[in-house]
Amino acid sequence: MDERVESTITVTVNGTRVTRRIEPRMHLIDFLREALGLTGSHVACEHGVCGACTVRVDGEIRRGCLTLAVQTDGRTVDTVEGLSDSGELALLQQAFHERNALQCGYCTPGMLLTAQALIKEHPEATREEIREYLSGNLCRCTGYQAIIDAIETVLRTPHA
Amino acid sequence: MNERIEPARLAPQASEVEAPPKPKTTETDEAARPARTPVGYVGQSVPRANARRLLQGRGAYTDDLKFPRLAQVVFFRSPHAHARIRKLDLSQAARQPGVIAAFDGRAIAEYCTPWVGVLGHLKGIKSPPQHAVAIERACWQGEAVAAIVAETRAQAEDALGHVVAEWEELPVVTDMEDALANRVVIHPELGDNICFARRFETEGFEAAMKTADVVVEETYGFGRHTGVTLEGRAILADYNAAEHSLTVYHATQAPHMMQDIFSRHLNIPEANVRVICKDVGGSFGIKVHVYPDEMATAAISVMLRRPVKFIADRLESFLTDIHAREHKATVRLACMNDGRIVGFDLDDLTAIGPYSVYPRTSGIEGNQVVNLIGGPYAHKAYRAKMNVVFTNKNVTCQYRAVGHPIAVALTEGIVDLAARKLGMDPAAFRRKNLIADDAYPYSFPSGLKFEKLSHQQCLDKLLALMDYEGLRAEQAALRKKGIHRGIGLAAMIEVTNPSPAFYGVGGARISAQDGATVRLEPTGMVTCLVSVTEQGQGTEGVFAQVCADAVGVTIDKVRVITGDTGVTPYGGGTWASRGAGIGGEAVLQAGKALRANILDLAAAVLKVDRATLEVRGNAVLERASGAEKLPLSEVGRIGYFRPDTLPMTFQAELTVTRHYTPREYGFTFTNGIQASYVEVDTDTGFVRLLRHWCVEDCGTVINPLLVDEQIRGGIVQGIGAAMLEECLYSAEGQLLNGSLADYLVPMTGDTPDIEIAHVSTPTRQSELGAKGVGEAGTAGAPGAVMNAINDALAPFDARLSVQPFTPERILKALGKI
Numbered sequence: 001m002d003e004r005v006e007s008t009i010t011v012t013v014n015g016t017r018v019t020r021r022i023e024p025r026m027h028l029i030d031f032l033r034e035a036l037g038l039t040g041s042h043v044a045c046e047h048g049v050c051g052a053c054t055v056r057v058d059g060e061i062r063r064g065c066l067t068l069a070v071q072t073d074g075r076t077v078d079t080v081e082g083l084s085d086s087g088e089l090a091l092l093q094q095a096f097h098e099r100n101a102l103q104c105g106y107c108t109p110g111m112l113l114t115a116q117a118l119i120k121e122h123p124e125a126t127r128e129e130i131r132e133y134l135s136g137n138l139c140r141c142t143g144y145q146a147i148i149d150a151i152e153t154v155l156r157t158p159h160a
Numbered sequence: 161m162n163e164r165i166e167p168a169r170l171a172p173q174a175s176e177v178e179a180p181p182k183p184k185t186t187e188t189d190e191a192a193r194p195a196r197t198p199v200g201y202v203g204q205s206v207p208r209a210n211a212r213r214l215l216q217g218r219g220a221y222t223d224d225l226k227f228p229r230l231a232q233v234v235f236f237r238s239p240h241a242h243a244r245i246r247k248l249d250l251s252q253a254a255r256q257p258g259v260i261a262a263f264d265g266r267a268i269a270e271y272c273t274p275w276v277g278v279l280g281h282l283k284g285i286k287s288p289p290q291h292a293v294a295i296e297r298a299c300w301q302g303e304a305v306a307a308i309v310a311e312t313r314a315q316a317e318d319a320l321g322h323v324v325a326e327w328e329e330l331p332v333v334t335d336m337e338d339a340l341a342n343r344v345v346i347h348p349e350l351g352d353n354i355c356f357a358r359r360f361e362t363e364g365f366e367a368a369m370k371t372a373d374v375v376v377e378e379t380y381g382f383g384r385h386t387g388v389t390l391e392g393r394a395i396l397a398d399y400n401a402a403e404h405s406l407t408v409y410h411a412t413q414a415p416h417m418m419q420d421i422f423s424r425h426l427n428i429p430e431a432n433v434r435v436i437c438k439d440v441g442g443s444f445g446i447k448v449h450v451y452p453d454e455m456a457t458a459a460i461s462v463m464l465r466r467p468v469k470f471i472a473d474r475l476e477s478f479l480t481d482i483h484a485r486e487h488k489a490t491v492r493l494a495c496m497n498d499g500r501i502v503g504f505d506l507d508d509l510t511a512i513g514p515y516s517v518y519p520r521t522s523g524i525e526g527n528q529v530v531n532l533i534g535g536p537y538a539h540k541a542y543r544a545k546m547n548v549v550f551t552n553k554n555v556t557c558q559y560r561a562v563g564h565p566i567a568v569a570l571t572e573g574i575v576d577l578a579a580r581k582l583g584m585d586p587a588a589f590r591r592k593n594l595i596a597d598d599a600y601p602y603s604f605p606s607g608l609k610f611e612k613l614s615h616q617q618c619l620d621k622l623l624a625l626m627d628y629e630g631l632r633a634e635q636a637a638l639r640k641k642g643i644h645r646g647i648g649l650a651a652m653i654e655v656t657n658p659s660p661a662f663y664g665v666g667g668a669r670i671s672a673q674d675g676a677t678v679r680l681e682p683t684g685m686v687t688c689l690v691s692v693t694e695q696g697q698g699t700e701g702v703f704a705q706v707c708a709d710a711v712g713v714t715i716d717k718v719r720v721i722t723g724d725t726g727v728t729p730y731g732g733g734t735w736a737s738r739g740a741g742i743g744g745e746a747v748l749q750a751g752k753a754l755r756a757n758i759l760d761l762a763a764a765v766l767k768v769d770r771a772t773l774e775v776r777g778n779a780v781l782e783r784a785s786g787a788e789k790l791p792l793s794e795v796g797r798i799g800y801f802r803p804d805t806l807p808m809t810f811q812a813e814l815t816v817t818r819h820y821t822p823r824e825y826g827f828t829f830t831n832g833i834q835a836s837y838v839e840v841d842t843d844t845g846f847v848r849l850l851r852h853w854c855v856e857d858c859g860t861v862i863n864p865l866l867v868d869e870q871i872r873g874g875i876v877q878g879i880g881a882a883m884l885e886e887c888l889y890s891a892e893g894q895l896l897n898g899s900l901a902d903y904l905v906p907m908t909g910d911t912p913d914i915e916i917a918h919v920s921t922p923t924r925q926s927e928l929g930a931k932g933v934g935e936a937g938t939a940g941a942p943g944a945v946m947n948a949i950n951d952a953l954a955p956f957d958a959r960l961s962v963q964p965f966t967p968e969r970i971l972k973a974l975g976k977i
Contacts (some may be wrong), residue, residue: 002484005975015681023314025314026314033223033224037226037334038217038548039216039217039220039221039224040217040218040320041215042221042390042391042441043223044391044441044474044900045474045900045901046393046473046474046899046900047474047897047899047900049899050390050900052390052693054903062844067925071957076762079217079251080216081216081217081218084215084216084217086217093216094958095214095443096211097207097211097212098207098209099865099868100208100211100865100866100868102211102696102700103442103695103696103697103698103869103870103873104214104389104390104391104439104440104441104442104695104696105211105214105215105219105439105441105696106221106390106391106441106442106696108214108215108217109389110215112215129911130908131908132909133827134907135909136907137872137907137908138390138905138907139390140387140388140389140442140444140873140877140899140905141390141442141696142869142872142876142907143699143871143872143873143874143875143876143911143914143937144900144911145869145872145874145911145913145914146869146872147908148908156282
């Protein structure tokens with residue numbers, strides 16, 4: 001019979017405390033998508049290479065496919081849905097929209113979270129530094145140029 | 161170092177897109193032709209509305225969908241490239257926690273008939289019947305041989321470890337030339353390993369070639385690579401036993417084609433099958449084919465009478481998404497001492513795996529190579545020999561730019577070699593040979609017909625854009641300092657807007673026409689339903705632009721719906737750079753028809769001559785004064801709620817449908833030219849791509865913002881092919897790089913800024929004048945990068961001709977390892 005071990009975790013996701021019983025092997029990205037229905041963050045390479053599953057844990061960006069959900073017990077997790085509602089990503093989203101810095105949109109939530117971390121950490125980043133910071137986020141549709149243009153636009157906007 | 165990064169280049173202004181040249185026609189023709197779309201949204205960089213939900217993570221990709229009683233299917237796949245299944249015991253797997261069912265190929269075959277991937281117009285093409293799940297034998301590593309269905313994916317994957325299989329390994333054919341030699345025949349019933357062969361020769365070919373002063377020859381290799389859509393293949397099939405109906409949520413480019421295929425192979429009436437494409441996470445041709453595991457998923461939904469989902473993980477994507485481009489080709493170019501090209505001679509060999517893919521076949525890529533060699537040039541002699549062979553690797557089929565990257569690299573590589581042999585500048589050599597801009601309509605030696613291209617204009621524009629002379633001077637100066645930079649050019653032609661000549665004539669039930677339904681809503685909003693699908697390229701956005709202009713409304717009033725066989729007109733979907741050109745024309749004609757019907761209603765209400773009215777800015781206006789007479793909300797209110805106030809003989813028709821098929825030419829060719837500027841480190845073999853330029857002629861540019869970044873994305877995929885991407889197999893047919901950590905694709909650091917410019921020669925086959933553009937970047941980039949690397953290495957007398965151009969290959973060419 002089924003003898004799976006389960007753990008109970010409590011995580012503050014997008015400002016709301018949630019408690020779930022889960023298998024310890026469950027990845028954070030599957031916890032968010034399957035257990036909580038937060039499907040904005042995506043699964044693509046499953047090896048930590050592409051950045052499509054990027055979410056924020058205690059304020060730092062993390063790969064959702066390389067983090068176990070149990071590791072976030074007692075912590076705070078933010079996803080693109082929550083950061084859209086709070087307005088934190090609004091400037092980036094507007095710049096991405098105006099510059100068409102996305103096509104299929106599958107990489108976009110991870111791209112936005114990474115870009116937002118860049119804006120916080122390196123507000124003076126040059127174009128080459130933007131390229132370097134985004135080097136772990138794969139976009140297969142655009143030529144990256146629109147993405148870099150959009151981020152540069154936000155960086156150069158006063159009070160970004 | 162004088163490498164300069166351009167400041168961020170924002171959306172090009174409309175003025176940067178050249179005005180369409182006035183077509184040369186008689187006055188009568190001109191009068192008979194309606195004016196091109198009025199000044200409005202077409203041609204403007206309008207952000208697309210559907211990006212908003214994707215930017216908030218609120219799209220709905222197939223894996224985001226949840227249904228009551230949804231089951232998950234995973235596949236037990238062959239670990240061998242070629243093996244007979246001696247024993248397959250699923251009983252232990254079926255007893256694992258959460259498992260609902262386990263099926264072998266025979267069980268699935270009772271519900272899903274096999275298929276054969278051949279087409280009537282590819283003379284002699286052959287392939288054996290293929291089942292959704294292999295029955296007696298697996299022919300490539302990764303072929304599905306059993307399906308496990310469970311309540312969760314984790315449970316299903318756990319159960320895979322309990323499948324007991326015994327295999328008898330069979331001889332494996334992985335090398336193309338081995339396959340051609342037929343020492344081991346993969347499908348003995350077919351007689352040999354040749355899936356398809358084509359021979360072509362222009363009259364008097366040998367005699368013409370003998371007149372040439374110079375003949376150059378080179379052999380080129382192309383790595384097998386794949387599309388790597390960020391969203392893996394995805395399908396959710398939901399069978400309703402009471403209705404004997406099947407609803408399939410599918411990450412596909414061609415929902416109507418799939419409706420037909422599910423209907424015929426699962427024996428469900430076509431009208432009972434509905435295919436819905438929600439958001440699709442990239443396609444690039446990967447998601448336009450019939451995949452055995454997807455057919456099995458649909459069959460299992462019927463068998464279990466419940467919704468079933470299959471999502472390919474990344475390893476499955478590498479093992480089973482179609483691969484492409486494994487070619488080895490020798491090409492000869494004959495020319496005169498003054499540089500004039502006499503002819504081309506091609507010998508191409510390509511391997512496609514053990515089956516020709518259904519329903520488009522795996523013969524098309526090689527066929528395209530034969531069609532397109534020498535494409536931009538004005539030679540008359542051409543001979544081609546091409547063989548397509550079976551091997552025990554994953555199947556190959558049509559991936560973005562199908563055949564073009566091969567044909568362009570072969571043509572442009574040998575053109576550069578000829579120029580070098582003659583001591584001519586590569587740009588001057590091209591200028592001498594590119595088909596003249598006033599030579600159209602033009603019949604090409606391989607039989608293709610070109611309506612109107614602009615090679616010479618594009619070359620001029622490119623050379624100015626990149627400051628060709630300045631770069632040559634810089635290159636020469638840096639060479640003296642031991643810095644090795646190279647400039648590579650690649651001219652190209654591209655198949656877009658295909659007519660039924662592509663697939664329909666061969667018996668494939670693949671539509672070359674598309675349709676649009678445009679409906680005025682009671683509030684004055686406009687709903688536009690189109691049979692072309694959206695995979696992120698911005699199809700819905702450009703349809704909204706065309707629709708808004710055609711009806712006479714502001715774009716915020718337009719809602720576009722695509723990707724649902726239950727609601728849109730019938731059509732082909734998205735492939736072969738056809739969406740904007742074909743779907744866009746259908747939208748334009750439907751929008752104009754709705755505008756005419758709106759005017760009819762307004763004329764009846766206002767009791768004036770219809771000719772005195774026009775629709776603009778969401779209202780019916782008096783044409784002469786521009787005065788608003790009737791807002792569209794009023795037209796809708798009267799048309800839907802108070803038709804009793806209209807004349808007895810008048811019936812309002814505020815929903816119209818129009819279709820469009822290009823038929824005058826087999827394909828609406830586009831043209832363009834790319835340039836690459838690279839620096840090669842001759843100690844490490846690493847290449848830095850410094851700049852890249854593309855001048856493209858896609859006719860009417862509907863949205864420069866979307867077009868330019870789509871070209872850039874295509875170029876980056878071409879750069880991937882040239883520099884990084886290859887599906888590596890061992891001699892035993894084992895895939896060696898099945899993850900994104902091992903199979904490299906271009907990331908931000910691998911790509912340069914890319915400058916795009918346009919020449920615009922609208923096609924006269926349609927009123928919109930749009931040609932396709934989605935594949936141009938991918939078509940030209942590998943050839944341009946190859947020529948740039950070889951230009952950089954010219955002082956060393958080293959040449960690269962096998963893609964991808966890895967540091968190892970470069971150091972070998974330099975004789976350093």
